Amino acid sequence: MSQLIVQTQQLTHRFSGGQPVLQDVNLEVPEGSIYGFLGPNGAGKTTTLRLILGLLATQQGSVSILGRDLKEQRVAVLRQVGSLIEQPSLYAHLTAKENLEVYRGVYGVDKIRVTEVLHLVGLAATGSKKAKQFSLGMKQRLSIALALLHQPKLLILDEPTNGLDPNGIIETRELVQRLNREAGVTIIVSSHILAEVEKMATHMGIIHGGRLLFQGTLPQLQALKQKQAFVQLQTSNNEAALGVLKGFAPERQNGHLLVPFTSQEDTAAINRLLVNQGIDVYQLNARTSDLEQLFLDLTSQSK
Numbered sequence: 001m002s003q004l005i006v007q008t009q010q011l012t013h014r015f016s017g018g019q020p021v022l023q024d025v026n027l028e029v030p031e032g033s034i035y036g037f038l039g040p041n042g043a044g045k046t047t048t049l050r051l052i053l054g055l056l057a058t059q060q061g062s063v064s065i066l067g068r069d070l071k072e073q074r075v076a077v078l079r080q081v082g083s084l085i086e087q088p089s090l091y092a093h094l095t096a097k098e099n100l101e102v103y104r105g106v107y108g109v110d111k112i113r114v115t116e117v118l119h120l121v122g123l124a125a126t127g128s129k130k131a132k133q134f135s136l137g138m139k140q141r142l143s144i145a146l147a148l149l150h151q152p153k154l155l156i157l158d159e160p161t162n163g164l165d166p167n168g169i170i171e172t173r174e175l176v177q178r179l180n181r182e183a184g185v186t187i188i189v190s191s192h193i194l195a196e197v198e199k200m201a202t203h204m205g206i207i208h209g210g211r212l213l214f215q216g217t218l219p220q221l222q223a224l225k226q227k228q229a230f231v232q233l234q235t236s237n238n239e240a241a242l243g244v245l246k247g248f249a250p251e252r253q254n255g256h257l258l259v260p261f262t263s264q265e266d267t268a269a270i271n272r273l274l275v276n277q278g279i280d281v282y283q284l285n286a287r288t289s290d291l292e293q294l295f296l297d298l299t300s301q302s303k
């Protein structure tokens, strides 16, 4: 297994001694991954990311980055991390290069790095154009360039596509993938839109109500999504229906039949098959688990 670049153990957090907004969160981000950190608004994503970045003090549990404890080796650890968690202040009247020059001084990195990051984020050809003339997507890419100046191994982006138009969303997604592929940066990217994260992540963590509900690779998530959804049937003759639906792997449960949900078309086909065989269908319901409902919510928010 690849090394973990971020590992949190039993991370729990309360604001002003209230109810925990995070509970026992064990995040495991493999080095080299694009880790989609997904959850509805208020789930605890930003709080988790702020704890990982040391912007909030850990109350309970621990954070380690590249095997080093954040509390014990804070400066060395944070040197490996770049982030875009709140909008950085861009100088509107300066060009992309000039903006980077200002921050280069702060980080104390070589001049050549400014040219490198301009290329990395695709802003090398913006010349004398001022930041105030940039599209939102370009501003976002410039903000990411700032976060990359000190060559971090890990980049943390909190909802980087929020407020962007469709073009900006695509630009940001492509940039995330390019940085990962070409510059070898591990990236944690948070979002409340399942469809968006699925397009770029290699790994995924899903948080809801301060608890991590799922963590794994994208194929593992897809397999789980399939397993979570069932069609529940009640018919005039469940015994006969079991035989008719053999190809759909039906199971009997408490006087009902359960068939794994695959698609709306298959659900319609099931109904048709039964009726054609003279079996009346009294009930046909999509049965959703909490996780499945969560997926539906996360997907519908993208509309």
Ligand SMILES: Nc1ncnc2c1ncn2[C@@H]1O[C@H](COP(=O)(O)OP(=O)(O)OP(=O)(O)O)[C@@H](O)[C@H]1O
Residues within 6 Å of the ligand: 015, 021, 039, 040, 041, 042, 043, 044, 045, 046, 047, 048, 159, 192
């Ligand atoms: N400074 C704070 N004081 C009190 N409660 C807070 C504070 N910051 C966040 N919370 C609460 O903690 C919970 C988690 O918030 P958090 O911002 O981490 O969620 P999120 O998943 O990032 O959602 P969003 O995308 O809406 O920011 C929410 O209930 C939020 O209201």
